[in-house]
Amino acid sequence: MTASQRVKRERFLPFAFERHGLSVRVDSASLDGASLPLDEGDALHVDDEEWRELTLAGAVELRKGALGGLPGDERVRPGEVADLWLVVQCDRTAWRAGHRLELEGEGAKFELSLERDRLAGVVEVVPWLVRRRSEKVPPGYAGAAGARLATGARFAVYPHEPASRAGEFLEVVYVSFGADAVLSTQPWRLYHLETHGETPVLRINADHQDVVRVLDAKGQTGLEARLREVFYDLISRGVWSLLFMSAVEALDEDGNAPRRWQEGVLTELLPFLFPGAPKAERMDELLALRADEAHLSLLATQCDEALQQRLDLVKHINRLIDTARGSR
Amino acid sequence: MSRLKVLLPSARHLVTEELARGVVERYDEAAVGEHTVDFERRLDLGGFDDAVSAVMASHDAGDLSMDGAMAEAVHRQLRLSRREAADPGIWRYLAIVHRPEVVRHRWEYRSFATMRTRFWRHGTRFDANAFSRWWWVAELTVMAEDYSLTHRALGSSALSTHLFSRQLAWHHPTVAACVRILADAPGADVERTLRVLGKMLGLRVAEAMGREELEGLVRAARG
Numbered sequence: 258m259t260a261s262q263r264v265k266r267e268r269f270l271p272f273a274f275e276r277h278g279l280s281v282r283v284d285s286a287s288l289d290g291a292s293l294p295l296d297e298g299d300a301l302h303v304d305d306e307e308w309r310e311l312t313l314a315g316a317v318e319l320r321k322g323a324l325g326g327l328p329g330d331e332r333v334r335p336g337e338v339a340d341l342w343l344v345v346q347c348d349r350t351a352w353r354a355g356h357r358l359e360l361e362g363e364g365a366k367f368e369l370s371l372e373r374d375r376l377a378g379v380v381e382v383v384p385w386l387v388r389r390r391s392e393k394v395p396p397g398y399a400g401a402a403g404a405r406l407a408t409g410a411r412f413a414v415y416p417h418e419p420a421s422r423a424g425e426f427l428e429v430v431y432v433s434f435g436a437d438a439v440l441s442t443q444p445w446r447l448y449h450l451e452t453h454g455e456t457p458v459l460r461i462n463a464d465h466q467d468v469v470r471v472l473d474a475k476g477q478t479g480l481e482a483r484l485r486e487v488f489y490d491l492i493s494r495g496v497w498s499l500l501f502m503s504a505v506e507a508l509d510e511d512g513n514a515p516r517r518w519q520e521g522v523l524t525e526l527l528p529f530l531f532p533g534a535p536k537a538e539r540m541d542e543l544l545a546l547r548a549d550e551a552h553l554s555l556l557a558t559q560c561d562e563a564l565q566q567r568l569d570l571v572k573h574i575n576r577l578i579d580t581a582r583g584s585r
Numbered sequence: 586m587s588r589l590k591v592l593l594p595s596a597r598h599l600v601t602e603e604l605a606r607g608v609v610e611r612y613d614e615a616a617v618g619e620h621t622v623d624f625e626r627r628l629d630l631g632g633f634d635d636a637v638s639a640v641m642a643s644h645d646a647g648d649l650s651m652d653g654a655m656a657e658a659v660h661r662q663l664r665l666s667r668r669e670a671a672d673p674g675i676w677r678y679l680a681i682v683h684r685p686e687v688v689r690h691r692w693e694y695r696s697f698a699t700m701r702t703r704f705w706r707h708g709t710r711f712d713a714n715a716f717s718r719w720w721w722v723a724e725l726t727v728m729a730e731d732y733s734l735t736h737r738a739l740g741s742s743a744l745s746t747h748l749f750s751r752q753l754a755w756h757h758p759t760v761a762a763c764v765r766i767l768a769d770a771p772g773a774d775v776e777r778t779l780r781v782l783g784k785m786l787g788l789r790v791a792e793a794m795g796r797e798e799l800e801g802l803v804r805a806a807r808g
Binding site: 270272340342344349350351352354355376377385389399404405455456 | 594595597666667668669670671672706709721724725752754755756788789790791792793794798
């Protein structure tokens with residue numbers, strides 16, 4: 258089953274709208290004035306813990322068909338009737354801010370400043386083409402002021418997370434599997450995840466002392482710090498997959514999750530699973546995939562892709578390689 | 586003087602029926618030490634304690650009119666950035682360890698299920714952690730030290746319940762339009778209007794709309 262064969266259940270707006278009409282291109286990023294290397298794709302991870310302001314510079318581009326939300330006579334003069342907006346949204350801090358851009362020709366350039374003190378967790382930057390003022394338009398077109406005409410995939414920023422937040426949706430405990438009546442039969446296991454309760458519990462096997470020593474390493478530089486990053490990624494990938502599938506299974510037909518941690522897991526991963534879909538439609542896409550057993554492998558594949566991007570695995574492995582080479 | 590701390594997720598078991606009922610008035614700080622860490626900077630709670638106590642003293646137990654005063658007091662005294670306030674651990678520390686009697690003073694015990702969330706759940710929903718809800722509603726409604734919108738929004742039980750459980754409350758001009766038009770509306774009217782408004786905003790970009798357009802939209806949603 259390929260992506261093109263998927264049966265999609267999408268929410269359509271009651272007027273012409275181009276959901277893939279815009280794209281956000283970030284050309285440069287700087288942290289308190291110092292240049293920051295860009296990640297590949299449509300996300301940026303900020304590893305520094307202390308900073309005040311992140312500046313992104315780039316452009317919002319109109320793709321082919323971007324003006325399909327406008328009646329024919331307005332398509333030749335979009336700058337007179339519509340504006341481009343970048344809307345910044347951070348769910349954890351309830352932060353929303355709109356930035357109007359000057360629409361010129363095929364798009365608009367932007368420079369966007371994000372203050373660290375307003376942000377926690379993922380920050381989404383979403384492009385919109387919006388009708389400027391109310392107009393009388395032919396049937397099938399949006400004529401209201403502020404009406405959505407086109408959007409596109411969002412750009413995501415991941416600020417560094419303090420360690421104290423790590424246990425919000427997951428309780429992590431170190432236990433000796435050898436001393437546990439059930440787990441002692443599986444001494445080869447590194448971890449065991451329980452998802453039945455109000456909060457999932459991750460038990461890490463303390464019998465693997467060398468692994469635990471690396472996981473507990475406090476430093477930010479050196480071989481152990483780089484190993485720790487990769488170890489965490491490996492464990493996280495397995496654990497997040499299990500949490501995700503468990504959360505998907507628990508959803509009711511309206512997309513409501515019975516537990517807060519399930520909501521949290523889906524909020525975190527859905528933007529990666531469906532990067533091209535507007536936020537309001539991601540749950541519909543997920544439910545459509547879940548509804549058909551033939552799509553379950555596709556769901557697992559997309560989850561794996563999402564996790565590889567979310568966890569920044571390649572970056573951490575490359576750092577480990579560089580550090581290991583340097584220490585030879 | 587007490588300092589703000591962060592209560593870790595491992596402290597979930599501390600939210601007991603005994604704490605919610607006041608049989609356990611408060612926990613000994615030393616006894617919960619293993620579940621707390623220092624807040625990332627020094628923030629003394631003296632001013633916060635005085636202000637919260639003053640609001641309690643001037644309102645009877647269960648009086649919902651204390652919400653506006655409490656929101657202003659908590660927000661004025663806890664000068665936090667949104668990033669800092671996004672950590673549920675600080676609100677849990679305040680409600681479960683530092684001032685549990687404030688939660689009990691505001692809400693009469695009716696069921697443990699609801700009372701439990703008023704100590705633990707982060708956010709602005711009507712059943713969220715009391716301090717978290719007061720601070721965040723004030724943050725979403727204050728304008729240059731003017732808390733009049735905060736008081737009006739929390740003065741209507743229906744409005745505060747239905748408005749702050751929706752993402753449209755994250756946009757200050759939208760909140761202001763809702764409060765101006767719906768503060769005195771009947772509960773059923775408020776609930777229906779906000780449901781319709783949510784759908785209407787799903788077709789628009791609120792950030793691209795001016796005050797008059799937003800107020801017009803709220804009126805149209807009210808029908």
